[in-house]
Amino acid sequence: MDDTAPEWARGIGRIAVLTGAGISTDSGIPDYRGPDGVWTRAPEDVDVFRYANFVADPAVRARFWRRYLHHPAWRAEPNPGHRALAALECSGIALRILTQNIDGLHQRAGSTARKVLELHGSMHEVVCLGCSARTPTARILDRVAAGEADPSCPDCGGILKLGVVLFGQYLDADTIGQAEKIAKASQLLLAVGTSLQVEPVASLCRVAVEAGAHLVIVNRDPTPYDRLATEVIREPIGTALPRITAMLAA
Structure with missing residues (x-):
């Protein structure tokens, strides 16, 4: 040394x-709380990442999926x-x-x-809140890009959520x-x-x-x-x- x-x-x-x-x-x-962070630039977007809102409102889920469709992380190295x-x-x-x-x-x-x-968690997989099935996120985003605003589980019809911890989740x-x-x-x-x-x-x-x-x-x-x-x-x-x-x- x-x-x-x-x-x-x-x-x-x-x-x-x-x-x-x-x-x-x-x-x-982008980070979340820095001068040019996600929550700094658009504090109202925090509501989209609240678990209770996500589960309760299809419109919130649609906003969430639109946000991740073109997220810079997909192109990041x-x-x-x-x-x-x-x-x-x-x-x-x-x-x-x-x-x-x-x-x-x-x-x-x-x-x-x-x-x-x-x-x-990881943004590279999606979990069904109904049957717990896990799916690669790319497959779900392909459905969003094709016009499904709020894609549901193909197995049980349940709500799909990105495999990450949202606000309000333990x-x-x-x-x-x-x-x-x-x-x-x-x-x-x-x-x-x-x-x-x-x-x-x-x-x-x-x-x-x-x-x-x-x-x-x-x-x-x-x-x-x-x-x-x-x-x-x-x-x-x-x-x-x-x-x-x-x-x-x-």
């Missing part, structure tokens, strides 16, 4: 990385931040990614799928439980591109620190957990993460 590396980067063998929307903005996917984490895994360090993102870019960058825990208990175990076992938790305003995911930072891990936050804006961090880095993620991962792999 380079003697110039900070203490938190030395002798680290187990790393958990908590990623949020900020890691994907360099791929052309992994960026240097995603690739840096995949390279760190290849270095032999025990690395797990806990992501709030639904875009699948970590896996496309080369991170092993079983080592990426998608806390909020996170899967097994998933968050697994995330807590990973945070507790880590020597270093990197929180990258997340506002750390959404619980219970944000509290993974506290779980890691209380178990003895270093917490390093890489984010443009202040977060509620900055005071717990060993270091807070405001450098752009696309340059900070490759630098940090190279240090850790040395």
